[in-house]
Amino acid sequence: MNDMSADSYVTEDGRTIGGVVMEMKNITLRFGGVVAIKDISFDIREGEIRAIIGPNGAGKSSMLNVISGFYKPQEGEVMYRGEKRPPMKPYQVAQQGIARTFQNIALFDGMSVLDNIMTGRLNSMNASLLSQAVWWGKAQKEEFENREKVEKVIDFLEIQAIRKTPVGRLPYGLKKRVELARALAAEPSLLLLDEPMAGMNVEEKEDMSRFILDVNDEFGTTIALIEHDMGVVMDLSDRVVVMDYGKKIGDGTPDEVRNNQDVIDAYLGVAHD
Amino acid sequence: MLYREAGDFKTSYQKDSQTFPLKFDRMGYWTVMVVAFLVVPFVINDYWANAVAVPFLIYAIAALGLNILTGYAGQVSLGTGGFMAVGAYACYKLMTMFPEVSMLVHVVLAGGITALVGVLFGLPSLRIKGFYLAVATLAAQFFLVWLFNKVPWFYNYSASGQINAPERTVFGIIVTGPNTEAWAKYLFCLIFVVVLAWIARNLTRGMTGRKWMAIRDMDIAAEIIGVNPLMAKLTAFAVSSFFVGIAGALFFSIYLGAAEVGEAFGIQKSFLILFMIIIGGLGSIFGSFAGAAFMVLMPVFLKNVLVGGLGWPTDLAAHLEFIIVGGLIVVFLILEPHGLAQLWRLTKEKLRLWPFPH
Known part of the structure; x- marks a missing residue:
């Protein structure tokens, strides 16, 4: 067992987990009278794979939406790299290096796979409208430089063959992969994955797990993911947050969480006497 | 047999992102340009x-x-x-x-x-x-x-x-x-x-x-x-x-x-141009031209055929023109909701395989 309080430590498989990148402090999120998240605190460390699990309606996706700036919590603070993050629009959060995928695939159906992934690079492209209009100078240079980076992501995720296919025509599993590619193209420092394996068969899940591990390993990307498949979660993640009815009921390594009585109760139910 | 992408390899991103990726298309484009600039002005x-x-x-x-x-x-x-x-x-x-x-x-x-x-x-x-x-x-x-x-x-x-x-x-x-x-x-x-x-x-x-x-x-x-x-x-x-x-x-x-x-x-002008892009194809440069051509040329063509060719009275032809153009719009939208641009794209894909469809 590693010492969690240390600034950084090395995992059993030899990856270095750094200090805290993002810290959620006493987050409370309400929609009118409904409390989606109740006073939750947890942190995400540099280079780790952090899972958020919980039964349906526990508030996991809401939590991810708070991180990506889509929901504004009524109470609590989001600390990013040691600083309190002011209320931000989602596109500003994206500019800070936080990329995400969605539970229900949110790709741009009318565009090709390549164009979809290229949109992931938009935060690092800033040629003027005029330069783009005449397709000369900076616009063109930028386009090809970023195309090269995108091609690396395409190679990495093994989707070369569908590069020019319109996304609307792809099967579900591939769409999920393209969405991951778009998030990766942004070279994020924190990657949020909302149920990356929902609705996949075993083979596709294995592929996706391999990609997630590879991303974390090769690029050192910090990953926070929501997933329902317990086997996958326990295998992939370094630490797990467990939520139920908007509250945090467990936090720790997969082993700790597995043996936590509250977690067992939440998943298997409690005998009422 | 001309319309092939086989053997037309792209070796740079520059070439891959050009407007007309196929040589045949490029030749077509330049032909149109030459005719439009060097021939039409002298005969118009x-x-x-x-x-x-x-x-x-x-x-x-x-x-x-x-x-x-x-x-x-x-x-x-x-x-x-x-x-x-x-x-x-x-x-x-x-x-x-x-x-x-x-x-x-x-x-x-x-x-x-x-x-x-x-x-x-x-x-x-x-x-x-x-x-x-x-x-x-x-x-x-x-x-x-x-x-x-x-x-x-x-x-x-x-x-x-x-x-x-x-x-x-x-x-x-x-x-x-x-x-x-x-x-x-x-x-x-x-x-x-x-x-x-x-x-x-x-x-x-x-x-x-x-x-x-x-x-x-x-x-x-x-x-x-x-x-x-x-x-x-x-x-x-x-x-x-x-x-x-x-x-x-x-x-x-x-x-x-x-x-x-x-x-x-x-307001008619607003609708006319909206029809052009719907018929031509939303989100397509070619579609804008195709739609404009359709809406401008079709009435002229009909007038020439009905009045010039068949000798009908002008007012009858003018009214019939509305009916025919309207009908054609409906027919086109049923046949291909994504407009003429999509129709053209499908034709090109077929052409690519022709004459061996399998």
């Missing part, structure tokens, strides 16, 4: 220029403009007629205020002024979406037409309330007014069409176009990956209005010569 007469070529070219610009806004950025607009009126009146004011300046400058400036007006009316688009935005742009349409009717300054206090294009030149060649020659009108419009189509293509294949399409396909996801929705929508409004404004300026100064705002730039 007044009838062909006024009935076919000039309206087609001008409507193609307007369709390109609306296609950028509606087809690429997904913002439905019914204000095209109103924005064309802004271009026309801006051009008129510039022409009368600065008679010495080249017409090229006037038309481009008119486009710029329309872009500013477009941005102003595009502001609500951040909050209003879909049909509701269409209604908001409808308000722009009616307001602008009303404005140009009510404020005499816009038509220089003329008694008729009309605006008349005075004689103006480009490099000494007369392009507006009654003494303009057919080839000059045609060539002047053609230059704008070629340059604007090239700009539209460049913008839509680059990051600006991707931002527009991202907003169109899923605005929430677009925002989460880093698109600033307000900026993306306003650039779409600005660029689109620039195109539409130029179309309006040309429509008034080159094509009509004299215009009354309600008649020339009424």
